[in-house]
Amino acid sequence: MKTEVQADVDELKAALAGDDPDAVKAAQEKLSTSAQKLGEAIYANQPAEGEEEATPEAEEDVVDAEVVEDDETETEADEAKDVPEDDAKDKK
DSSP states (O other): HHHHHHHHHHHHHHHSSOOHHHHHHHHHHHHHHHHHHHHHHHHHHHHTTOOOOSSSSOOSSSOOOOOOOOHHHHHHHHHHSSOOOHHHHOOO
């Protein structure tokens, strides 16, 4: 497939070097068709959505973790709520 596309690229380059606009157009259409076939082949070889690619062995260790909020953050938020509205306006 790759060699077919490369041959069409070379053919288009040769046509561009010449003076025949019909040859350029024909070479461009041929390259477009072969490039589309290449794209279809690449798309067909990709795993479907939800499937994982088969790998013989994972290269990295994956750790399953859980995010835990820090107690200080909650304490600061609670303290901000305890400030009376009049005091909060004075601070601005």
